[in-house]
Amino acid sequence: MNTRNRIRNVHPGYNSILVSFDPLISNHSELEKFIRGLLQQNEDIHIQNRIVEIPTCYGGEFGSDLDEVSHRCGLAANDVIRLHSSAEYIVYFLGFSPGFPYLGGLPPELSVPRLSVPRTRVPTGSVAIAGKQAGVYPVSSPGGWRIIGRTPLKLFEPSKEPPTLLQIGDYVKFVPITETEFQNMSIA
Amino acid sequence: MPLIRVLHPGFQTTIQDLGRFGFAHLGISASGAADALSLRVGNLLVGNKEAESALEMTLLGAELDFEERCVIAITGSDFGPKLNGQALPSWQSLEVPAGGHLQLGPTRNGSRCYLCIAGGFDIPLTLGSRSTHLLTGLGGLDGRSLKRGDVLRTRSSASKSFQPRSLDTYFLMGFNSKEKQIHVTEGLQSGYFSDKVTEMFYSSPYTVSEDSNRMGLRLLGPRIEHSHEVEIVTEGAPVGAVQIPQNGEPIILFVEHQTTGGYPKIANVITADLHLVGQLRPRDLVRFQKVSFAEALPRYHEQERFVQSVRNLAL
Numbered sequence: 001m002n003t004r005n006r007i008r009n010v011h012p013g014y015n016s017i018l019v020s021f022d023p024l025i026s027n028h029s030e031l032e033k034f035i036r037g038l039l040q041q042n043e044d045i046h047i048q049n050r051i052v053e054i055p056t057c058y059g060g061e062f063g064s065d066l067d068e069v070s071h072r073c074g075l076a077a078n079d080v081i082r083l084h085s086s087a088e089y090i091v092y093f094l095g096f097s098p099g100f101p102y103l104g105g106l107p108p109e110l111s112v113p114r115l116s117v118p119r120t121r122v123p124t125g126s127v128a129i130a131g132k133q134a135g136v137y138p139v140s141s142p143g144g145w146r147i148i149g150r151t152p153l154k155l156f157e158p159s160k161e162p163p164t165l166l167q168i169g170d171y172v173k174f175v176p177i178t179e180t181e182f183q184n185m186s187i188a
Numbered sequence: 189m190p191l192i193r194v195l196h197p198g199f200q201t202t203i204q205d206l207g208r209f210g211f212a213h214l215g216i217s218a219s220g221a222a223d224a225l226s227l228r229v230g231n232l233l234v235g236n237k238e239a240e241s242a243l244e245m246t247l248l249g250a251e252l253d254f255e256e257r258c259v260i261a262i263t264g265s266d267f268g269p270k271l272n273g274q275a276l277p278s279w280q281s282l283e284v285p286a287g288g289h290l291q292l293g294p295t296r297n298g299s300r301c302y303l304c305i306a307g308g309f310d311i312p313l314t315l316g317s318r319s320t321h322l323l324t325g326l327g328g329l330d331g332r333s334l335k336r337g338d339v340l341r342t343r344s345s346a347s348k349s350f351q352p353r354s355l356d357t358y359f360l361m362g363f364n365s366k367e368k369q370i371h372v373t374e375g376l377q378s379g380y381f382s383d384k385v386t387e388m389f390y391s392s393p394y395t396v397s398e399d400s401n402r403m404g405l406r407l408l409g410p411r412i413e414h415s416h417e418v419e420i421v422t423e424g425a426p427v428g429a430v431q432i433p434q435n436g437e438p439i440i441l442f443v444e445h446q447t448t449g450g451y452p453k454i455a456n457v458i459t460a461d462l463h464l465v466g467q468l469r470p471r472d473l474v475r476f477q478k479v480s481f482a483e484a485l486p487r488y489h490e491q492e493r494f495v496q497s498v499r500n501l502a503l
Contacts, residue, residue: 009212011424011447018424020212023459023488028481094215095422095448098324102422102448116434138215139324158314158326164214 012093047169054151056127056174057182062150072112083107089172099138099156099164106134118144125150152185190258194338196251203328206239208317212447219321219444222466223264223300230263230304232498233281233353240308241318245301249292258284259306259346265298280354298467307342323444367473371461377452380416398470403444411436425449428457460487
């Protein structure tokens with residue numbers, strides 16, 4: 001049986017995987033057997049221990065929630081930047097919008113709740129945090145996380161293979177840059 | 189190849205096919221026609237493969253000039269199509285002569301209609317599909333809806349021998365009923381809501397909010413109170429999931445949905461009814477009816493048998 005037709009989409013989460021299938025070709029019990037079979041072959045899964053650096057211009061118009069975050073955390077803005085950029089994060093999975101990484105590893109001092117009313121439009125490249133999570137918005141979309149900076153890096157390019165900069169299992173470090181560096185990197 | 193000029197784009201007209209599957213693990217939802225059934229039928233009527241790209245129009249239709257002869261079919265809701273001022277029937281294949289002027293107006297029933305054209309549109313594939321993902325600017329014509337002055341081409345000319353095909357019974361989809369019934373199965377977090385709240389969810393009509401689009405439909409009505417955690421550990425979210433955010437107003441995740449979400453899902457629209465969701469307009473009333481997986485499946489099979497009968501028509 002052709003697995004590409006049978007399985008329509010796979011959505012990884014923190015502790016779950018949603019598999020959607022075509023009920024004309026398969027059913028729950030047949031698919032469960034197939035997936036359990038796959039799980040027994042898990043020694044073939046390779047994850048590169050790659051570290052991807054994400055240059056980030058913090059605060060100002062690029063990180064409109066930085067002041068609110070530092071206020072809530074009882075830290076100076078510079079300490080928020082230092083903590084956020086000194087941690088090493090792991091990409092647990094990509095979800096929400098194209099190339100959006102759900103990152104684990106946010107220093108607990110930076111835990112802040114989501115916005116009570118999500119923004120209707122978060123700019124492309126926004127570096128954001130919420131609860132224990134960190135992330136980057138690769139495309140402009142609605143969003144409820146708090147924005148502390150912006151990266152000039154493109155995290156989603158449909159013409160590339162793979163189209164997303166980050167993959168599951170990658171490690172991420174945020175590297176502070178100035179606004180001038182941001183502009184130069186955007187042009188390059 | 190035949191060329192079509194956009195004189196007026198309508199409210200929101202996009203290139204759509206059956207969607208971009210297989211990329212949810214990268215955060216990319218399938219997109220594709222909001223009413224996939226109408227798109228498939230329209231394509232079969234003009235002799236295309238059912239997954240071919242077509243124009244999806246929303247609420248107010250487009251005005252187009254055809255420079256060469258084309259074969260088209262208009263399906264979905266009734267936008268009062270006119271060719272050179274003469275009313276055109278829907279749900280059948282038609283010839284548009286060179287110099288033909290096609291005009292679609294405001295909808296008379298549901299929210300979307302499809303203009304399928306023999307040969308399909310000459311639009312590059314993005315990740316295997318021509319469908320437009322408006323939210324992310326992916327696919328279609330530069331990832332956006334059409335605007336005045338756009339020029340579209342088909343990939344091949346319509347064959348000279350025109351085979352008129354029409355559906356012998358009027359295609360009834362309940363577009364005209366005042367209150368739309370949508371069948372759902374239980375959501376993964378159905379148990380997060382009290383019996384009283386669940387009973388209210390299934391017995392009350394909900395109004396489709398103006399703030400609805402291809403990403404999601406917001407529903408106004410009795411608020412669904414959380415009796416469990418308001419946020420869950422982020423997990424995969426399928427098309428048709430009815431999620432309950434903090435404010436208790438249900439959202440149906442639709443074709444351009446987020447691939448994961450952190451709100452509990454009380455129900456999920458069955459696949460056979462997704463095309464009905466694609467025809468809901470702002471201010472429409474919907475009522476949810478719960479069915480089991482076992483009850484949902486025959487509805488899907490019935491729909492596929494109908495598509496098969498259209499396929500046979502095209503042979």
